[in-house]
Amino acid sequence: MDHPTDTWLPGGKLGRGKATGQQRMVSRKNSDDPAEGIFSLEIDPNGSSQYLLYWNRSKPYWTSGEWNGKIFTNVPEMNSNYLYDFKYVSNENETYFTYSLQDDSIISRLVMDVSGQIKQLTWLEESQQWILLWTQPQAQCDVYALCGPFGSCSDKSLPYCSCLIGFKEVNSIQWELSDPTGGCLRNSPLKCSVINDSSSSNGPNDQFFQMSSIKLPDNPQVLNTANTVQDCERACLKNCSCNAFAFSSMNCSVWFGNLLNLHQETDGSGEMLFLRLSASELKNGDHMEKDIIWIIIGSVIGFLVSAVIILLMVRGYKRRKFALAMRESENSLVTFTYSDLKRMTNNFSERLGRGAFGSVFKGTLPNSAYVAVKRLEGPLQVGEKQFRNEVSTIGIVQHFNLVRLRGLCCERNKRLLVYDYMENGSLDKKLFHGSSTVLDWKRRYQIALGAARGLAYLHESCVDCIIHCDVKPENILLDELFVPKVADFGMAKLVGREFSRVLTTLRGTIGYLAPEWISGVAISAKADVYSYGMVLLELVSGRRNSEQQEGGHVDYFPLRAAIELNEGNILALLDSHLNGDANLEEVERVCRVACWCIQDEEHNRPTMGLVVQILEGILEVGLPPVPRSLKALKEDTTSLVFFREHSLGEQSCPVGSSDS
Numbered sequence: 215m216d217h218p219t220d221t222w223l224p225g226g227k228l229g230r231g232k233a234t235g236q237q238r239m240v241s242r243k244n245s246d247d248p249a250e251g252i253f254s255l256e257i258d259p260n261g262s263s264q265y266l267l268y269w270n271r272s273k274p275y276w277t278s279g280e281w282n283g284k285i286f287t288n289v290p291e292m293n294s295n296y297l298y299d300f301k302y303v304s305n306e307n308e309t310y311f312t313y314s315l316q317d318d319s320i321i322s323r324l325v326m327d328v329s330g331q332i333k334q335l336t337w338l339e340e341s342q343q344w345i346l347l348w349t350q351p352q353a354q355c356d357v358y359a360l361c362g363p364f365g366s367c368s369d370k371s372l373p374y375c376s377c378l379i380g381f382k383e384v385n386s387i388q389w390e391l392s393d394p395t396g397g398c399l400r401n402s403p404l405k406c407s408v409i410n411d412s413s414s415s416n417g418p419n420d421q422f423f424q425m426s427s428i429k430l431p432d433n434p435q436v437l438n439t440a441n442t443v444q445d446c447e448r449a450c451l452k453n454c455s456c457n458a459f460a461f462s463s464m465n466c467s468v469w470f471g472n473l474l475n476l477h478q479e480t481d482g483s484g485e486m487l488f489l490r491l492s493a494s495e496l497k498n499g500d501h502m503e504k505d506i507i508w509i510i511i512g513s514v515i516g517f518l519v520s521a522v523i524i525l526l527m528v529r530g531y532k533r534r535k536f537a538l539a540m541r542e543s544e545n546s547l548v549t550f551t552y553s554d555l556k557r558m559t560n561n562f563s564e565r566l567g568r569g570a571f572g573s574v575f576k577g578t579l580p581n582s583a584y585v586a587v588k589r590l591e592g593p594l595q596v597g598e599k600q601f602r603n604e605v606s607t608i609g610i611v612q613h614f615n616l617v618r619l620r621g622l623c624c625e626r627n628k629r630l631l632v633y634d635y636m637e638n639g640s641l642d643k644k645l646f647h648g649s650s651t652v653l654d655w656k657r658r659y660q661i662a663l664g665a666a667r668g669l670a671y672l673h674e675s676c677v678d679c680i681i682h683c684d685v686k687p688e689n690i691l692l693d694e695l696f697v698p699k700v701a702d703f704g705m706a707k708l709v710g711r712e713f714s715r716v717l718t719t720l721r722g723t724i725g726y727l728a729p730e731w732i733s734g735v736a737i738s739a740k741a742d743v744y745s746y747g748m749v750l751l752e753l754v755s756g757r758r759n760s761e762q763q764e765g766g767h768v769d770y771f772p773l774r775a776a777i778e779l780n781e782g783n784i785l786a787l788l789d790s791h792l793n794g795d796a797n798l799e800e801v802e803r804v805c806r807v808a809c810w811c812i813q814d815e816e817h818n819r820p821t822m823g824l825v826v827q828i829l830e831g832i833l834e835v836g837l838p839p840v841p842r843s844l845k846a847l848k849e850d851t852t853s854l855v856f857f858r859e860h861s862l863g864e865q866s867c868p869v870g871s872s873d874s
Contacts, residue, residue: 222324224298224315225312226312228255229310230259232306236259239324240254240326252269253357254271255332258277263281263302264281273358273359276351288350289350298315327349333346355367361397362398363472366477367476373394380489381399381400381401419451421496422490428484428486429483441464458473547620549623550622550632552623558587571591577635583635585634590704615667636701638691639691640701645753652791670821679739681708681738682745685742687752689701729814738816747811751808775805776840804829807820811825
């Protein structure tokens with residue numbers, strides 16, 4: 215238990231002893247060979263409370279961030295999963311971490327994977343398989359020298375590693391066993407002639423192949439004597455150990471020996487690298503290039519003829535415009551045919567739910583994995599707008615607490631989206647519909663925290679701020695372990711970072727709408743914060759915020775919550791099904807956060823990032839004032855209309871009070 219190989223089990227230690235020295239997790243050599251590999255995880259030898267991932271026991275390439283008493287700061291997913299308790303011990307004899315499971319029936323392990331990533335896995339009995347809870351580093355190509363010498367890594371291709379042009383795998387069998395770290399070797403040896411002594415050369419000198427969009431390899435040496443590209447090239451050719459050069463901003467960089475940690479950038483960034491190759495290699499490449507050019511010309515002509523025929527058959531400007539607009543998004547997702555989805559869903563026979571814009575059906579992929587297929591319904595222009603919204607938002611982001619979009623179908627007037635299937639359905643079914651499973655407080659708290667993390671990511675960590683616009687229990691899904699996933703981005707709005715708010719038509723669900731929606735002013739991410747606050751109150755009470763009582767009286771829970779919170783009567787707010795079995799400190803924290811979130815003035819509401827820190831216990835939260843609208847309601851209950859939960863979709867008409 216205290217001597218992990220590539221696996222760290224609950225109860226085991228991983229750290230450093232004063233007498234015994236450093237403990238480390240070491241990856242397997244490959245998927246078949248349990249011998250020690252090249253990647254390892256160990257506690258910081260300098261004494262801080264963080265773990266480091268090392269390449270070859272020498273080069274650190276990732277840190278967990280320091281332990282703050284609850285999580286490692288660079289692994290926020292840890293706090294999204296309530297199953298684990300990590301403990302830090304530091305004394306005169308040893309420094310280590312250990313962890314335990316809060317539920318002994320769960321089987322879990324931490325693995326130092328052959329991919330160079332640390333992974334937390336949990337056994338799912340129903341499907342008899344290990345499921346991945348989190349992995350770090352998240353990008354495979356952030357693993358140092360994953361592809362070995364003269365190998366290049368790209369996060370946009372599978373497999374991730376490939377040899378540079380003019381090179382081949384040192385050991386192709388190892389590559390097939392998920393171990394490309396041995397790297398690549400030359401197809402043809404270098405001539406390595408001295409450029410100034412042509413008489414000593416029996417053949418053409420080595421040449422350089424130009425590679426674009428490259429994250430340059432490690433350990434360059436700068437030559438101050440080379441002021442042009444030509445000078446830089448000559449300097450490299452003069453040294454038989456020089457394998458590549460780059461020239462940028464009047465600086466000449468050369469690389470001697472192996473080229474390590476090369477990345478192929480796919481977003482147009484990166485720099486130009488000139489790779490040294492045998493002249494014969496480039497000559498062969500020239501012949502090959504000519505063949506390839508003719509193949510490309512023929513393919514392009516064939517494609518153009520086909521494209522003209524297809525375009526003549528396509529009807530409707532709208533459809534063509536939409537297909538062009540969506541092309542970029544589709545490239546990163548699986549495109550299904552409508553017949554595929556009919557077969558996967560058994561002709562849409564098992565409906566999981568229905569919303570304002572369509573129905574969701576259970577489906578099965580060829581590998582037996584379950585998916586949720588959302589079929590958009592209604593007028594084509596409405597369906598296209600929701601379809602485009604979802605693909606342009608959730609299709610470009612990934613987070614532990616956001617539902618994953620697997621693919622789509624855009625065929626004639628058919629618009630369908632394919633998501634990961636969530637075993638435990640939506641939050642509203644667990645709270646309001648007489649579910650046989652009562653959510654205990656621990657799960658409710660983690661659902662609150664996980665949903666906050668997902669929204670904080672949308673608001674603060676994406677290139678554009680994404681405002682969800684319809685946060686409610688129906689749009690918070692729960693996986694096998696009750697981990698929350700924010701879903702349904704059909705109404706979402708993207709706001710550039712240069713703007714703080716956006717003017718848009720009314721959208722969302724009555725009962726969760728912020729006051730600024732009703733008043734018609736431009737909205738910001740704080741509109742989601744208000745809706746989230748309403749969801750928090752329902753998590754605490756286990757009931758809808760607005761309920762019709764006998765005699766026609768409407769019981770409005772946010773009003774009662776604000777009053778009881780200020781009077782210190784927290785237990786009165788808790789769902790009666792829990793029989794008082796809850797951490798009252800956490801209940802009060804959630805109620806305080808909720809009442810701050812539903813303040814009338816948006817500048818009084820916290821950001822979702824602050825909400826996360828409060829729920830994590832990093833920040834304290836003061837007692838919020840009773841919102842002005844709730845004060846008015848307390849004084850005159852006839853001045854406000856209570857609406858039953860109802861989805862608006864998008865409307866251009868105002869919604870206000872009524873005396874009926």
